[in-house]
Amino acid sequence: MDSEQQAVPLIMRVQQRFPQWVIASHQYRGQETVLIHREGFLEMAQFLRDDPGMAFDFLMDTSCVDYLKFGKIQSSSPTLTTPSPLPYYMKPKPLTQTWTRLVSNDEYRFDVVYHFYSSIHNHRLRVKVPLRAAESNIPSVSGLWATANWFEREIWDMFGIRFTGHPNLKRILMYEGFEGHPLRKDYPVRKRQPLIGPVN
Amino acid sequence: MSSFGADLSSLNWMATRLDAALGWARKFSIFQYPFVTACCGMEYMATATSHYDMDRFGAGFPRFSPRQADVLFVVGTVSHKIAPVLKRVYDQMTEPKWVVAFGVCTCTGGFYDNYATVRGIDTIIPVDIYIPGCPPRPENVLDGLIKLQEKIAQGARVTVPQGSSARPADFETPHTPETHL
Numbered sequence A: 001m002d003s004e005q006q007a008v009p010l011i012m013r014v015q016q017r018f019p020q021w022v023i024a025s026h027q028y029r030g031q032e033t034v035l036i037h038r039e040g041f042l043e044m045a046q047f048l049r050d051d052p053g054m055a056f057d058f059l060m061d062t063s064c065v066d067y068l069k070f071g072k073i074q075s076s077s078p079t080l081t082t083p084s085p086l087p088y089y090m091k092p093k094p095l096t097q098t099w100t101r102l103v104s105n106d107e108y109r110f111d112v113v114y115h116f117y118s119s120i121h122n123h124r125l126r127v128k129v130p131l132r133a134a135e136s137n138i139p140s141v142s143g144l145w146a147t148a149n150w151f152e153r154e155i156w157d158m159f160g161i162r163f164t165g166h167p168n169l170k171r172i173l174m175y176e177g178f179e180g181h182p183l184r185k186d187y188p189v190r191k192r193q194p195l196i197g198p199v200n
Numbered sequence B: 001m002s003s004f005g006a007d008l009s010s011l012n013w014m015a016t017r018l019d020a021a022l023g024w025a026r027k028f029s030i031f032q033y034p035f036v037t038a039c040c041g042m043e044y045m046a047t048a049t050s051h052y053d054m055d056r057f058g059a060g061f062p063r064f065s066p067r068q069a070d071v072l073f074v075v076g077t078v079s080h081k082i083a084p085v086l087k088r089v090y091d092q093m094t095e096p097k098w099v100v101a102f103g104v105c106t107c108t109g110g111f112y113d114n115y116a117t118v119r120g121i122d123t124i125i126p127v128d129i130y131i132p133g134c135p136p137r138p139e140n141v142l143d144g145l146i147k148l149q150e151k152i153a154q155g156a157r158v159t160v161p162q163g164s165s166a167r168p169a170d171f172e173t174p175h176t177p178e179t180h181l
């Protein structure tokens, strides 16, 4: 890999390679993030791992976010829009950076987030895949990175995202017979499970 | 026949005295099964070792087989996953048996009001003594142990088998997480 290729940001290279799949991309203090459609994700993951300029040999983390109630809850605790009252001797911090999601929360309920690292080039890339609530499934990458196997099981357990092609998509933290996916924002706070009861 | 009746009454008297003697003997020979799952275990160890010395009260001999134990100490948070194991351990213990809920996690679930934690072990098995505290101090534990001994000496057993109705009323705190949303 030559130095001029090094200079091109990763998100630009991904954008050039998959213009039809990339929704958006941004960069913040050297952290590069790319949003991509689910349909092109597997192809892009293959590219990220096998392309010598990318060579992402390590899937650091996989997680999920549920945006169902994001920014819609009236809370007594401080939120992004309603800060807690500050004592008289403190000045409020100026909000220099505001964060936007780049896709609609109403249309895309979930984000599945991947963090990749290349131990060869020492660079990192964050990939977000927005998913609709009605079709909350995504191709599994456990065939590309073995570590994805348990990450994806955890996301299935907690958020109910289906990973198509996963060899063993079972619950990993909760037990068989658990009802619902507890980290979804519409999981009732006071729900009781049939194993323990009383069911409410 | 009347003489036989007199014999029976004296037999009755004998039986109650025997019960009292048995209770007295039992309360000073508690073989405990420590079911330790979380941070309360540290406080349990502090109570059991020489500084506070549970052995003064005859409870110095933990048995790690439920068949040899007569008091089940449930120490620490009980999650849904471990709950069937706890129930099984309780079922394996031979009569007479008593259960101590050690720490608020076992009393009511404590602050773990979530999808994974059992809201009090009395929803699964009967409980004789509740020792609240997060974790309870050793003095508190010994206090609970003495209360358990009184209960054993009286031969008192849990009457309500299980369910939250067995729980002391002051454990039923109104809880409304929705108001914070």
Ligand code: SF4
Pocket (backbone or CB within 6 Å): B038, B039, B040, B041, B075, B076, B077, B102, B103, B104, B105, B106, B110, B133, B134, B135
């Ligand atoms: S009562 Fe407190 S110290 Fe005891 S197990 Fe629960 S959280 Fe830990």
